Amino acid sequence: MVSHGKFARFALAVLTLSALALGVAGPASAQAKIGVLMPLSGKGASYGAHQQVAIKMFQDKGGALNLVVYDTRGENTDAINLTRKLIGSDHVVAIVGPLFSGESEVTFPVAVQGKTPIITPTSAKPGIAAANRPWAFRNALTSDKLDGALVEKWLAANPGVKKVVILVDTKDAVSKSDGGIVLPAALKDRGVTVIDSISFQTGDIDYSAQVTKAKSLNPDGLVVAALYNEGANVVRELRKQGLTQPIVAGLGIMDPRFIELAGPAAEGVMTVNDFWTDNPDPAVARWVAEYKQRSPTPPSNAAALMYDTLDIVRACVEKSGVSGKPDDLEKDRERMRDCLSRVKDYKAPVTGSTTFNADGDALRQPVVLVVRKGKFESVR
Amino acid sequence: MLLQQLVNGLMLGSTYSLIAIGYALIFGVLGLVHLAHGEVFMMGALIGLQIVLWLHAGPAVALVGALLGTAALGVLIELTAFRPIRARNGPIFAPMVSTIGVGLILQEVATKAFGGEQVGFPHRLEPLTWRLGPVTISSVQLLILGTALVLMLALHLWVTRTRMGMAMRASAESTLTARLLGISTDRVILVTFAVASALAGAAGVLVGLSFNAISPFMGIDMGVKGLAIMLLGGLGNIYGAMVGGLLLGAIEVLSVAYLASSYRDAFVFGVMILILLFRPQGLFGVGQVR
Numbered sequence: 001m002v003s004h005g006k007f008a009r010f011a012l013a014v015l016t017l018s019a020l021a022l023g024v025a026g027p028a029s030a031q032a033k034i035g036v037l038m039p040l041s042g043k044g045a046s047y048g049a050h051q052q053v054a055i056k057m058f059q060d061k062g063g064a065l066n067l068v069v070y071d072t073r074g075e076n077t078d079a080i081n082l083t084r085k086l087i088g089s090d091h092v093v094a095i096v097g098p099l100f101s102g103e104s105e106v107t108f109p110v111a112v113q114g115k116t117p118i119i120t121p122t123s124a125k126p127g128i129a130a131a132n133r134p135w136a137f138r139n140a141l142t143s144d145k146l147d148g149a150l151v152e153k154w155l156a157a158n159p160g161v162k163k164v165v166i167l168v169d170t171k172d173a174v175s176k177s178d179g180g181i182v183l184p185a186a187l188k189d190r191g192v193t194v195i196d197s198i199s200f201q202t203g204d205i206d207y208s209a210q211v212t213k214a215k216s217l218n219p220d221g222l223v224v225a226a227l228y229n230e231g232a233n234v235v236r237e238l239r240k241q242g243l244t245q246p247i248v249a250g251l252g253i254m255d256p257r258f259i260e261l262a263g264p265a266a267e268g269v270m271t272v273n274d275f276w277t278d279n280p281d282p283a284v285a286r287w288v289a290e291y292k293q294r295s296p297t298p299p300s301n302a303a304a305l306m307y308d309t310l311d312i313v314r315a316c317v318e319k320s321g322v323s324g325k326p327d328d329l330e331k332d333r334e335r336m337r338d339c340l341s342r343v344k345d346y347k348a349p350v351t352g353s354t355t356f357n358a359d360g361d362a363l364r365q366p367v368v369l370v371v372r373k374g375k376f377e378s379v380r
Numbered sequence: 381m382l383l384q385q386l387v388n389g390l391m392l393g394s395t396y397s398l399i400a401i402g403y404a405l406i407f408g409v410l411g412l413v414h415l416a417h418g419e420v421f422m423m424g425a426l427i428g429l430q431i432v433l434w435l436h437a438g439p440a441v442a443l444v445g446a447l448l449g450t451a452a453l454g455v456l457i458e459l460t461a462f463r464p465i466r467a468r469n470g471p472i473f474a475p476m477v478s479t480i481g482v483g484l485i486l487q488e489v490a491t492k493a494f495g496g497e498q499v500g501f502p503h504r505l506e507p508l509t510w511r512l513g514p515v516t517i518s519s520v521q522l523l524i525l526g527t528a529l530v531l532m533l534a535l536h537l538w539v540t541r542t543r544m545g546m547a548m549r550a551s552a553e554s555t556l557t558a559r560l561l562g563i564s565t566d567r568v569i570l571v572t573f574a575v576a577s578a579l580a581g582a583a584g585v586l587v588g589l590s591f592n593a594i595s596p597f598m599g600i601d602m603g604v605k606g607l608a609i610m611l612l613g614g615l616g617n618i619y620g621a622m623v624g625g626l627l628l629g630a631i632e633v634l635s636v637a638y639l640a641s642s643y644r645d646a647f648v649f650g651v652m653i654l655i656l657l658f659r660p661q662g663l664f665g666v667g668q669v670r
Contacts, residue, residue: 041496042597170642199642203601205593208388209636216381229498233593240509241384241516261592263503 032317032324032332035086036069037097037107038306043074043202046228046257047099047122050303053295058310065314072098079103080110087114093322093332094119094340096309099302101125102173108132115330117337119313121305124251125174126182129360137340137360139309139348141274143174143182146251146366150272151186153368153379154221157270158246161221163193165214167234169226169252171201178250179225187223195219202230207237215243224269225250232261239265246270255300259374266371274351274364275304276376287350308348316340384515385637386630391521391590393629394528398583399606400613400621401535402576408552408616409565409572412475416457416483418603419490420577424450424584425594426490432501439505439523439589446581454577457482458570483599490596500592507589524586531579532622538575539618548572552616580606605648612652614665624663628652 036055039048048071055067068090072079079098086092087110095118098107104123111118112135119137126142155161164187168179184194195217198210211234214222222245224234231253238247249271256277259266277288277298287307291299316322316339322332343356355363368379399421406414427449428442435441461478507518539545550558551568559565587602588594609628613620628648635647655663 041491045496199640201642203597205587205591205598206388206392207591208391209385209633210641212381212384212388213637213641215384229593233591236592240507240518242509242511257497261498261500263506 031066032322033066033068033090033092034310034313034317035083035090035092035095035097036067037072037079037082037086037095037103038069038099039074040071041073044099044227045074046255047300047302048074050255050295050297050300051099051121051306053291054299054303054307055310057291057294058307065310065317068092072103074100074103076103076106079107083107083110083118084114087111087116091326091329092116093317093324093329094313094336096121096306096313099123100173101128101177104128104136104138105173108136111135116333117340119309119340121309122302123174125177127359133360134341135337137356139305139312139354139356139362141364141366142361143178143251145361145363146272146274147178147182147186148189149366150248150270150368151183151190151192154246154248154270155190155192157370157379158221161192161246163195163219164221164223165195165217165219166197166223166225167207167210167214168197168199168224169202169230170199171203172227172230172252175225175227175250175252178252179223183223183225183248183250192221194223200226200230200234202227204230205233207234208241210234211237211241211243214238215241219245221245222247223250224248225252227252228255228258229261232258232266235262235269236265254369254376255302256298257300259371259376266374268371270368270370270379271376272366272368273301274366275301276367276369276378278375278377279367281352283352284350304350308350308354311349312340312343312346312354315346381514381637385633387515387517387521389630389633390626391524391629392633393626394524395583395587395590395625396602396605396609396629397622397625398528398531398579398586399602400609400625401532401618402580403606403610404613404616404618404621405548405572405576405579407610408618409548409555409569410462410475411616412462412472413479413607414457414573414576415476415479415603416461416486417479417576417580417606418599418601419483419486420450420453420457420599421580421584421587421602421606422490422594422596422599423453423486424581425588425598426494426584426596427581428585428588429499429501429594430494432505439501439520439585443527443582443585446585447578450581450584451574451578453581454573454575455570457577458573462569462573463566483603487596487599494596496596498593498595500594501589505589518590520589524590527582527586531582535575535579535618544568544571601645608649608652612655612662614662617662617664620662620664627663 038051070082099122101123104120105128112132117135121139124140124143126144129136129138166179169175247269254273320335320339346354348354369376370379424446428446431442431445461482462475465474507520509518547563547568551565555565609624613624632648635644
């Protein structure tokens with residue numbers, strides 16, 4: 001590795017951002033630093049804002065972790081630079097983040113190279129953690145574990161659907177894989193024909209041409225693979241141009257902002273996730289109630305998964321014998337890695353029983369959701 | 381589908397036109413490109429949105445408010461980023477660089493004030509839609525088209541029929557001669573900035589209303605496209621900007637409809653390069669390119 005002092009000076013040139021520095025005195029393990037990467041501005045700022053509330057809540061509930069938080073702006077280059085900084089100059093024992101699959105795809109190899117465990121709470125594109133063994137983990141269900149259940153329920157609710165058009169964001173990694181590979185496969189398995197796949201890009205503002213094209217193909221159902229901003233605008237435009245077909249959307253739209261932006265057009269849209277705000281489960285309801293006291297908006301799955309990921313990381317810091325001493329850095333990182341790879345039936349506070357499989361991906365029970373009266377509701 | 385796509389293209393194109401006209405007006409009198417023009421457009425959308433949110437007003441009030449607000453912003457930009465450099469005989473391209481700075485400042489200010497998130501107009505402004513055979517037209521689309529046409533007509537009358545318009549054309553031909561003839565060119569430039577910025581502000585509100593995707597970064601792509609359209613139409617030619625905007629809007633939408641939609645911008649700029657190869661002075665440009 002490069003000389004640390006030199007690297008630290010060099011890293012000052014890199015974008016540095018608000019760090020929730022919490023120098024808490026206590027056992028030696030509490031001094032071990034954990035890096036956090038998330039978007040606090042730019043693309044996905046809403047996800048990041050949710051995660052920030054979750055972090056604050058986690059820290060307040062005792063057993064605070066020594067966190068170093070950086071803003072990736074949802075940009076791959078920033079995510080890479082900040083990962084290097086966390087490993088090389090902040091000397092963290094593990095990294096929580098980044099949020100997007102695109103970011104995870106490029107930062108995981110950096111973490112592998114730096115022999116530092118990295119665990120994203122959210123990225124759902126299949127195969128990313130598997131390609132970066134043994135250091136990369138995901139506390140998220142990959143979309144191939146979600147979309148089968150989603151398509152199943154969607155078709156059960158709309159038995160008339162035989163041919164669909166897919167509208168896909170080809171600039172966003174998880175949406176591209178979801179709309180290009182995973183959802184089409186799940187649809188084909190159930191005898192549904194994909195007539196056409198129409199693309200747009202993250203940040204586009206005019207979707208009228210794509211929607212008119214979809215309309216002209218006269219499908220029975222519509223599939224949207226996008227993040228919440230673009231997804232909401234696509235759904236609005238679909239309804240505006242008079243397409244009344246049932247809509248199913250990939251997990252990227254799962255954020256309260258989706259309903260806010262799409263408004264009435266969001267009604268009836270189906271999606272899938274492992275967390276939803278109105279889950280009647282008492283543990284989740286308690287957590288949501290407390291979250292709402294701290295935030296004007298209800299929590300998204302990004303917040304819930306961040307909270308649970310921090311909980312898993314804390315359990316590992318406490319139980320795996322991490323010393324937090326500078327000389328033990330390499331050992332500590334290995335201890336964290338081994339502990340994370342052994343997570344099995346862990347009782348995560350919000351999303352419940354969690355296991356990491358051999359690929360480093362989480363296994364949990366997915367829930368299919370539908371928007372009703374401006375809220376996500378589970379489909380029974 | 382073609383008919384509906386042409387309607388889509390017309391809507392997109394008329395907002396492009398309004399932005400491109402602003403570039404053309406300013407280029408006409410100053411021979412310079414105003415690189416914060418996309419951000420003025422963005423501020424127009426945000427001002428319109430704030431008016432709707434705070435005053436519970438309708439789109440018409442938002443439009444007027446944004447026109448006035450961005451006109452004032454345009455004047456401010458001329459006074460701070462252009463005039464001081466002109467007065468000191470700074471390098472010819474220095475004002476362009478200073479407007480890049482203005483653009484970044486506006487983006488940052490908007491992010492700090494309203495957050496980096498994408499926002500939309502409230503759903504109560506949801507447009508009414510009419511179906512005319514195969515074509516769906518919404519009230520917002522009529523508003524866009526109506527506003528764009530009225531503004532362009534007003535601009536045409538102003539440029540050709542008023543003394544101020546005449547003074548502006550004289551300044552565009554030669555600032556020095558205009559000044560010798562007793563025209564206060566500084567005042568002409570100020571008015572030009574106000575008009576150009578007001579048009580961009582109106583475009584901001586119209587885009588905000590129709591696509592509901594308002595963010596501090598919405599001006600970046602639009603700014604580049606407006607600039608490209610100004611080039612395509614003929615440097616500094618406002619009629620070229622009008623037609624160029626509609627043309628580019630139509631090309632863009634048709635490329636999405638009949639070709640791969642991920643390449644819409646590549647296709648749009650490809651066509652532009654092609655046209656400029658054969659007509660370097662632009663579609664409506666006259667004579668030699670300086």
